[in-house]
Amino acid sequence: xxxxxxxxxxxxxxxxxxxxxxxxxxxxxxxxxxxxxxxxxxxxxxxxxxxxxxxxxxxxxxxxxxxxxxxxxxxxxxxxxxxxxxxxxxxxxxxxxxxxxxxxxxxxxxxxxxxxxxxxxxxxxxxxxxxxxxxxxxxxxxxxxxxxxxxxxxxxxxxxxxxxxxxxxxxxxxxxxxxxxxxxxxxxxxxxxxxxxxxxxxxxxxxxxxxxxxxxxxxxxxxxxxxxxxxxxxxxxxxxxxxxxxxxxxxxxxxxxxxxxxxxxxxxxxxxxxxxxxxxxxxxxxxxxxxxxxxxxxxxxxxxxxxxxxxxxxxxxxxxxxxxxxxxxxxxxxxxxxxxxxxxxxxxxxxxxxxxxxxxxxxxxxxxxxxxxxxxxxxxxxxxxxxxxxxxxxxxxxxxxxxxxxxxxxxx
Amino acid sequence: xxxxxxxxxxxxxxxxxxxxxxxxxxxxxxxxxxxxxxxxxxxxxxxxxxxxxxxxxxxxxxxxxxxxxxxxxxxxxxxxxxxxxxxxxxxxxxxxxxxxxxxxxxxxxxxxxxxxxxxxxxxxxxxxxxxxxxxxxxxxxxxxxxxxxxxxxxxxxxxxxxxxxxxxxxxxxxxxxxxxxxxxxxxxxxxxxxxxxxxxxxxxxxxxxxxxxxxxxxxxxxxxxxxxxxxxxxxxxxxxxxxxxxxxxxxxxxxxxxxxxxxxxxxxxxxxxxxxxxxxxxxxxxxxxxxxxxx
Numbered sequence: 001x002x003x004x005x006x007x008x009x010x011x012x013x014x015x016x017x018x019x020x021x022x023x024x025x026x027x028x029x030x031x032x033x034x035x036x037x038x039x040x041x042x043x044x045x046x047x048x049x050x051x052x053x054x055x056x057x058x059x060x061x062x063x064x065x066x067x068x069x070x071x072x073x074x075x076x077x078x079x080x081x082x083x084x085x086x087x088x089x090x091x092x093x094x095x096x097x098x099x100x101x102x103x104x105x106x107x108x109x110x111x112x113x114x115x116x117x118x119x120x121x122x123x124x125x126x127x128x129x130x131x132x133x134x135x136x137x138x139x140x141x142x143x144x145x146x147x148x149x150x151x152x153x154x155x156x157x158x159x160x161x162x163x164x165x166x167x168x169x170x171x172x173x174x175x176x177x178x179x180x181x182x183x184x185x186x187x188x189x190x191x192x193x194x195x196x197x198x199x200x201x202x203x204x205x206x207x208x209x210x211x212x213x214x215x216x217x218x219x220x221x222x223x224x225x226x227x228x229x230x231x232x233x234x235x236x237x238x239x240x241x242x243x244x245x246x247x248x249x250x251x252x253x254x255x256x257x258x259x260x261x262x263x264x265x266x267x268x269x270x271x272x273x274x275x276x277x278x279x280x281x282x283x284x285x286x287x288x289x290x291x292x293x294x295x296x297x298x299x300x301x302x303x304x305x306x307x308x309x310x311x312x313x314x315x316x317x318x319x320x321x322x323x324x325x326x327x328x329x330x331x332x333x334x335x336x337x338x339x340x341x342x343x344x345x346x347x348x349x350x351x352x353x354x355x356x357x358x359x360x361x362x363x364x365x366x367x368x369x370x371x372x373x374x375x376x377x378x379x380x381x382x383x384x385x386x387x388x389x390x391x392x393x394x395x396x397x398x399x400x401x402x403x404x405x406x407x408x409x410x411x412x
Numbered sequence: 413x414x415x416x417x418x419x420x421x422x423x424x425x426x427x428x429x430x431x432x433x434x435x436x437x438x439x440x441x442x443x444x445x446x447x448x449x450x451x452x453x454x455x456x457x458x459x460x461x462x463x464x465x466x467x468x469x470x471x472x473x474x475x476x477x478x479x480x481x482x483x484x485x486x487x488x489x490x491x492x493x494x495x496x497x498x499x500x501x502x503x504x505x506x507x508x509x510x511x512x513x514x515x516x517x518x519x520x521x522x523x524x525x526x527x528x529x530x531x532x533x534x535x536x537x538x539x540x541x542x543x544x545x546x547x548x549x550x551x552x553x554x555x556x557x558x559x560x561x562x563x564x565x566x567x568x569x570x571x572x573x574x575x576x577x578x579x580x581x582x583x584x585x586x587x588x589x590x591x592x593x594x595x596x597x598x599x600x601x602x603x604x605x606x607x608x609x610x611x612x613x614x615x616x617x618x619x620x621x622x623x624x625x626x627x628x629x630x631x632x633x634x635x636x637x638x639x640x641x642x643x644x645x646x647x648x649x650x651x652x653x654x655x656x657x658x659x660x661x662x663x664x665x666x667x668x669x670x671x672x673x674x675x676x677x678x679x680x681x682x683x684x685x686x687x688x689x690x691x692x693x694x695x696x697x698x699x700x701x702x703x704x705x706x707x
Contacts, residue, residue: 220676221677225676226633227429229425229429230425230426230668230672230679233421234672237415237417249534249628250628250630253534253628254627257542257543257626258554260543261544261545261552261557262545262554263545283628284536284538285542287543
């Protein structure tokens with residue numbers, strides 16, 4: 001969500017009339033065949049509403065590319081149940097009222113076989129409500145916020161490894177499994193007053209506290225904070241074994257430098273978002289060694305379908321996929337797995353079969369194996385990356401690691 | 413109860429921060445003193461100077477401090493032009509009000525151009541000595557913060573000497589104190605005001621460079637700075653450079669110390685509480701500054 005938030009601000013610049021043209025073209029392409037009859041020659045029509053114009057147009061187009069890559073890769077392999085996959089994409093103009101009308105149209109009028117989610121939490125909830133009314137399966141690529149899972153949706157599944165609170169689960173497990181002598185005993189937390197950034201840090205805090213690791217500093221700062229020296233002084237004075245930053249970008253970087261200026265040397269330093277940014281090393285230089293960060297998607301993840309995804313996506317679009325593209329692709333993979341297992345893809349009773357199958361099974365995706373609880377919340381965790389040997393590499397979970405985790409981390 | 417070491421460290425950090433605030437606010441109070449201009453774009457010029465320092469370091473490989481050789485004269489020139497070509501055209505009756513609108517537009521323009529030229533990516537100058545620090549009785553003083561403090565001290569001292577010891581300074585202060593009387597004794601107040609504005613903007617070149625040494629910068633960062641800086645110059649007494657410096661040091665120190673018991677969110681409100689208290693009880697400011705009384 002963080003990366004999305006920053007992208008949103010860039011996205012406002014990207015309004016182009018051409019996007020409307022593209023949306024119309026897609027709409028026409030989608031109208032080529034009226035799906036829903038379920039006969040073996042008809043394509044499986046997947047209905048989607050995306051913000052192709054307006055505030056979310058930039059990430060919206062990323063999600064669109066992810067869906068397109070999924071459709072192409074699936075069709076190149078012979079489609080689903082022997083039928084081709086066809087996307088029908090409407091432009092919701094980043095407008096929550098529009099998104100409701102779009103899904104009403106897709107399901108009621110266009111009679112699509114499957115619907116999948118739009119982009120951004122704001123639009124996921126109203127869209128999911130429509131899908132729920134029609135009894136449609138609703139797998140969605142965005143919407144990590146708590147509200148999505150407290151609405152009582154029964155058909156919704158979030159196709160990503162974890163919500164913010166669970167990003168650090170692999171790290172918490174690793175730390176609590178260490179022998180008592182090596183385990184960090186005290187931790188300092190500093191988090192931005194932002195649901196996503198704070199969620200990551202507090203998720204780890206809850207787990208470590210439950211495991212008996214003491215919290216010695218718990219600082220929350222507003223998003224407009226520019227001076228981090230006093231927060232750093234409080235953390236340094238606590239001599240905590242470990243420091244955790246619920247950060248976005250500039251706050252994480254400024255805090256890390258301020259800690260280094262005070263010669264504070266923790267055994268472990270974990271910060272969300274900032275360390276995975278390409279600009280991070282340019283800002284901090286050679287003092288990044290050992291810094292940890294959770295990450296939802298990386299092109300380097302070794303899952304078999306990811307290797308295929310990165311290669312074919314790059315061939316199709318000319319550059320490797322980012323997180324938005326990967327989340328959409330993951331959504332497609334979840335739907336495909338359900339359709340293949342249930343042996344059907346049309347409105348009506350089939351939808352419940354698809355929902356039941358996903359509820360009870362594990363799906364292998366580009367972000368790793370996914371399972372869900374009753375509210376549709378994914379049960380996974382983010383991979384943990386660490387700066388090792390001058391580059392950021394996957395260290396946890398063990399089955400996905402590129403190198404071993406370095407703990408205690410070297411001095412910075 | 414915080415430990416003595418933490419308190420001592422926070423006092424040092426507060427003083428260093430206060431020094432930076434003093435430098436960043438110096439120009440702002442000068443513009444107001446010279447011609448009752450509320451210069452919303454001052455912090456945008458700070459960020460512009462910070463970007464030029466970053467750019468000269470990242471692209472040309474020179475130390476960011478050297479960028480001032482170019483930015484100080486450049487900003488001085490820009491300041492003179494800005495005053496003569498734009499601000500001098502505003503009608504005296506509505507000058508203060510209209511200057512807010514005009515300089516707001518300039519701030520937005522600079523922000524847009526920075527985004528266009530350097531993209532919205534957040535940048536930081538990567539210095540070999542960026543995280544170096546020296547010890548002082550158990551506390552640490554970051555080298556970059558010390559340099560920034562030094563820049564502030566040199567710039568403010570130069571400004572002080574310029575105003576007190578040179579004919580230009582006398583003329584400028586005469587213009588500040590009583591423009592009509594200054595004209596009567598033969599001072600070309602228009603020209604002096606232009607140069608004065610240039611001097612104010614030149615401090616932004618120094619301030620921006622100091623800021624860039626230890627901050628991650630992005631085009632919209634200036635909005636975070638203008639509020640506290642405005643509060644500082646009101647508390648210090650509008651138009652008074654020493655007043656602004658004292659207020660800046662004090663507020664920086666109080667902010668840093670309040671952060672220990674209250675946390676960052678509440679400590680930030682010290683600027684606005686001070687602003688509120690000043691306007692309510694002593695609108696002319698607590699340190700010097702007789703100018704605001706004329707409102």
